[in-house]
Amino acid sequence: MIKRQGLMKKLAAQPLYKQVIREVMTAVEAGEWHDDENLPSEVELGVRFGVSQGTVRKALDSLVNEGVLYRRQGVGTFVAGMNDFLARGLFQPLTGEDGLTPxxxxxxxxxxxAGEQLADILGLRRGAALWQVRRLLRVAGNVIGLEEMLLPEAGFPNLDIRRIRELKGNLRELCWRDFGIRLRDGEVRYRAVAASQSEARLLMVDLNEPLLQLVRLARDFEGKPQVWSVAWLKTDTLAFEPAPFA
Amino acid sequence: MIKRQGLMKKLAAQPLYKQVIREVMTAVEAGEWHDDENLPSEVELGVRFGVSQGTVRKALDSLVNEGVLYRRQGVGTFVAGMNDFLARGLFQPLTGEDGLTPxxxxxxxxxxxAGEQLADILGLRRGAALWQVRRLLRVAGNVIGLEEMLLPEAGFPNLDIRRIRELKGNLRELCWRDFGIRLRDGEVRYRAVAASQSEARLLMVDLNEPLLQLVRLARDFEGKPQVWSVAWLKTDTLAFEPAPFA
DNA sequence: TTATATCTTTTGTCTTATATAAGACTGTAG
DNA sequence: CTACAGTCTTATATAAGACAAAAGATATAA
Incomplete structure (x- = not known):
């Protein structure tokens, strides 16, 4: 039961609905409900947290907005299946609205x-151990993207190739299921760059071919940087647009 | 005064808050309040539309979310100054959070x-008259972007260079102040392309230099395509990220 | 068996009451 | 007269409760 605010003013209690957001978020992270499984009804959650349906609703509103949950009137509220860290946000193939699933x-x-720059970005000391994960993105068999991710080893101990392979590219899910780190979407920066030798080889394009480069720093819910990722994309046949939310 | 829903069920009346959104939107479009001028209070608006403060609030919530309005607790609600059609959405210079205003x-x-393709995109017949507007974007004196816009002449009669120059790049404002067309942000598609001769010349880069290409189709609030625009950006010194909402 | 009505559960909308924030105003100590 | 602290006023922000609408599930009649 969430304590009513205002009883102890000096503690700067957060509004009830924000407390509910945290509670629900925690429950989602803890895996209390599976992906696409519906949560208890708003009224039930209200009872559980000791607030009204309207307050639960306001809290869920914001989680729906963030893409954590989705709703269907008359049916229920569901945990949004963790879309792939890649597929959602970074890559959203546009051409042909038919789902060309990568x-x-x-x-x-x-x-x-970590080099100096990376250490700085991720808030680590220089030389800190990092995992470097590289992945290739294919659409309809054709290679169209290359991704490189860097994660601090400290936050992700025992990350090995097997664990990554198991979950078909879903980094976010791995992060919270195995390491208790829930990633928020960070902002993505876009650049056009010329393909370097290694990129050209992997993406099978000519040297200096223009590539769309996406750079993102994903943070956890405390705002601490957790994953730095860079992707290079061929955009000669496909264009990309930022992922729309549900 | 907005009619209470439910009185005439068969008319499929929209929820009150959606009606309020439309009313407020219309008033904003009509220029009833200036940019950065505050609207009447939520209570007053409630009286005006015959709904409660909470309903007005819900309506304003969504307009705030869309970036049309912004709020300050204890002070009021304001019309968000029309950011430049370019500056907001298409261009959002990242490097250095200090506002490097373009x-x-x-x-x-x-x-x-209109060629066949363009006519198709804009929903016009082939050969329809179009305005082609080209603009250059500079940051700190350096040319970093080139933009080309295409608008149907039918929707924008008497568009001349003087009128465009007057409003310092603010196409959206022109659209609704002079032509009664309110643009919604469309999705932007990103591509990396090699600079063509003309782009290279205007942007002062080498031929085939990688450029970030943004393509957008802006629609009005009825969903009708109104403006097709393409921009080419140098991203060697600046990176771009999609505009965050207020 | 199939279509239709109604029941139940769930989200969605709307109002009312109250809390919180920010300036403006005002009286007072210095 | 000025600086400062209270308080008043007017905003937005939050919370709860009543009711509407949607979607399945179930029962019922043809």
Whole structure:
């Protein structure tokens, strides 16, 4: 039961609906409800947290807005299946609204050490151990993207290639199921760059071919940087647009 | 005064808050309140439309979310100054969070005829008259972007270079102030392309230099396509990210 | 068996009451 | 007269409760 605000003013209690957001979020992270399984009704949640349906509703509103949940009138509220960290947000193939679902192929996962710049970005000391994960994105068999991710080893101990392969590219799910880190979407930055030798080889394009580069820093819900990722995309046949929310 | 829903069920009346959204939107479009001028209070608006404060609030919520309005607790609700059609959405210079405000330079505005493809996109017949507007984007004096817009002449009669120049790049404002067309943000598609001869010349880069290409189709609130625009950006020194909402 | 009505559960909408925030105003100590 | 602290006023923000609408599930009649 959430305590009513205002009883202890000096503690700067958060509004009830924000407390409910946290509670529900925690429950979702804890896996209390499966993906696409419906939550208890708003009224039931209200009883559980000691608030009204309207307050639960306001809380769920914001989670729906963030894409964590989705609703169907007269039916229920559901946990939004964790879309792939890649597929949602970074990659959203546009051409042909038919779902050209991308396939993701793991290239490798190695342990490296942070350079000055990376250490700075991720808020680590220089030389800190990092995992470098590289993946290839295919649509209809054709290679169209390359992705490189960097995660601090400290936050993700024992990350190995097998675990990554198991979940078909769904990094977000791995992060909270195995490491208790829930990723928020970070902002993505877009650049056009010329393909370097290695990118050209992997993407099977000519050297200096224009590639769309996406760079993102994903943070957890406390705002701490957790995953740095860069992707290079061929956009000669497909264009990309930022993922729309449900 | 908005009619209470449910009185005439068969008319499929929209919920009150949606009606309020339309009313407020119309008033904003009509210029009833200036940019950054505050609207009447939620209670007053409630009286005006014959609904409660809570309902007005729900309506304003969505307009705030869309970026049309912004709020300050204890102070009021304001019309969000129309950000430039370019600056908001298409261009959002990232590097250095200090507002490197872009300057926009008009290159020209000419009347052309729609090719098959364009006619199709804009929902016009082939050969329909179009305005082609080209603009240059500068940040700190350096040219970093080129934009080309195409608008049907039918919807924008008497569009001339002077009128465009007057409003410092603010196409959206022109659209509704002069032509009664309120643009919604359309989705933007991102591509990396090699600079063509003309782009290279205007942007002062080498031929085939990688450029970030943004393509957008802006629609009005009825969903009718109104403006087709393409932009080419140099991203060697600046990166771009989609505009965050207030 | 099939279509239709009604019941139940769930989300969606709307109002009312109250809390919180921010300026403006005002009286007072210095 | 000025600086400062209270308080008043007017905003938005939050919370609860009543009711509407939608979607299945179930029962019922042809």
């Amino acid at each position: 396939k993701i192929e793991l290239l490798g996962c190695v342990r490296i050490h | 300057k926009i330079e008009l290159l020209g505005c000419v009347r052309i005829h």
